[in-house]
Amino acid sequence: MNTSAMNAPTPRTRTQLLMGLLLLGLTGTLLSGCSDKAADTPATSSGAQEKPPTEKSPTDKPTADKANTAKSGGEKSAGEKHAEAPTNGRGGRRGMMGGPQPVTVVRPTVKTVPVTATAAATLASPNAVTLTPQVSGTLQSVPVVSGQAVTVGQLLFTLDAAPFRTALNAAEAKLKGDLAQARYTAQQVKQLTPLVEKDYVTRQSYDQAVASAQAANAQVAQDQAAIQTAKINLSYTEIRAPISGRLGEISLQPGNLVQANSTALTTLVSIQKLLVNFSLPQRVLNDLRKEWPGLGQPDDAGGKSVPGPRIDILDEQAEHLLGHGRLTFVDNAINPTSGTIRLQGLIDNPTGQLWPGQFVTARLTLRTIPNAEVVPATAVQLGDQGSFVYVVRHDKAETLPVQPLHTLATEVALPGGSIPADTQIIYPLPGRIAPGMAVRVQAGRPHSGAADHKAAQPMHHFGEAKDGPPSTGADATERPGTDGTAPRKHRENDTAAGAGARP
Incomplete structure (x- = not known):
């Protein structure tokens, strides 16, 4: 076997080695470019002139693209750069908002x-009367209507007066007969007086004549009282207003039968002066005792020693003044449940603006700070x-x-x-x-x-x-143009006038 032939690199192995060397070289190039850029950055920020690179590398491609883009788009003028300066960073905001x-x-x-205390209150009439007939009879006429304002003595109802007038006539006729009898008995006594002294008549006959005369005089007095009663009953057939005020509802009509002291005809309340009832916390007693020590106590003449503190009457929302008066009554005990004390005042109501039973706001003046x-x-x-x-x-x-x-x-x-x-x-x-x-x-x-x-x-x-950049209210957003065109954005030049400027 040929050992050298077996150890020789194959074509595939040579290709892998070449690719590894190429990747190693590219990595070194990239690291070199990054170090060069980091070294050049301080010099650029300090205003030093940057030298063009002598060799191009793969890392210089983005820089070249930015340069080409700036060249194709055109460079900005110095005035535009100056206009953009205040909007960069926070320095522009601080300069515009400076000053006192x-x-x-x-x-x-x-x-x-005035030092006052306020509480919810109700109004009431100091004089409220339920009108009822004092004699029985038939209602003859009603010359007033429901809710009418009346004065003292004004005629309100009339009853059939014929029976009462007849009774008066009978009493007067009886008085006349009894007066004649009284005169006769008095004459008898006058004639018997000298005779009884001479014993021409007995003492018994004389005493009987005297007794008859006295009885006749008593009968005359009784008849006179009956006449007076008949006159009073006759006057009761006319029902008049006992006080000035306003009538309530009248439900009866002429022809109705009414019973004495039983049938209610209507109600009558006084509205010229009204009572205001309210409660305040118990701490107000200190100011009341200090400022008005004699409140509610009569003086030597029987009247009030000093006028009470002022009370202003306002509506339920305490917005409008409706009237005023004086405090007249302080209760003799504090409510242990609520810790309040009940107060009452008298309010003038000359125009009739206030109404009995009305809910109001009472404002009591406790003291004043001069x-x-x-x-x-x-x-x-x-x-x-x-x-x-x-x-x-x-x-x-x-x-x-x-x-x-x-x-x-x-x-x-x-x-x-x-x-x-x-x-x-x-x-x-x-x-x-x-x-x-x-x-x-x-x-x-x-x-x-x-x-x-x-x-x-x-x-x-x-x-x-x-x-951030300064805000000018509505101008910082879209606003309509002066010529009626569509809304336009607020320009940066509008803020150049300084803080608080308005277009």
Whole structure:
């Protein structure tokens, strides 16, 4: 056997060796190109001129393709590159949003602030009458209608008066007969008096005449009382309004038979003055006893010693003032279940706007804070050390501690002198603010809650700092063209005017 022939490489083995050498060479070339590119990158970023490669390698093909693409598309001008600079990175945003924070300021208002307590309440009439007839009879006429407002003494119902007028006539006729009998008996006594002194008549006959005269006089008095009763009954046939007020429903009609002290004709309630009933927590007693120590106690003349605290009556939503009055009654015991005390006041209702049984809101003035400094409620903030407000000092935002005495829905009352004169309170507060921040006072100030909300929106938007290109509100999205064309994108050149610019 030929050993050299067996060890000689076959054609297939030679091909595999050549492919392995070729792959090894390509790998070395790729590693060489990557190291060259990494070495050239710092020089390119620092502005050094890059030397063209002397030899082409498979790794240089993508670079050549990019160069060809840039050459075919054309190079950008220097002005375009300058316009793109602010949009690259965060440096452009910071430059546009720099500068002092614009704010608006207000000054406190000095006024007397009432300290009030509010509760749900109901109204009631102090005088409510159920009208019933005092004599039995037939209803003859009804000159009023249901729900009518009437005055004292106005005729409401009439009954058939014929029977009562007849009874009055009979009583008067009987009185006349008894008066004649009384005169006769009195004359008998007068005639027998001198005779009995001379013993011409017996003492018994004289005493009998005197007794008959006295009985006749008594009968006359009885007849006079009967006449008075008949007149009263006759007057009861006309039912008049005992108070001024408003009638309820009238269900009876003329011809109906009514019974004395039994048949209800209608109801009559007074509405010129109304009672308001409500309950408040027991802590209000401290203020009531301190401010009105003699509340409800009569003075020497029998009247009230001092007028009670003011009560304002508002609608159920506590939005509209309906009337006002004074507190007249404080219950003598606290409800142990709810911890509240029942109060009552008398309310003037000259126009009849309020209604008995109506649900309202009662606002009781417990005391007042004179010369209080009032600031908007949202201007007072709460921190670790207590309440404070932001003020402007030397074009910077600083904190000023305050001590609120009373907080209302939209205002806070501070003690007089809490805020030095000419102090500018920042209101409304921008979205981001901190002590020591540079601020710039803008002209104008909000006047209402709606205006405060609208004014706060731009301030919050302007102070907001986010990553990325600056936003200009609606202009950052699509907007319609001025010529009525379809919406177009906001151009980058629109933001070149600076932060807060509007097209």
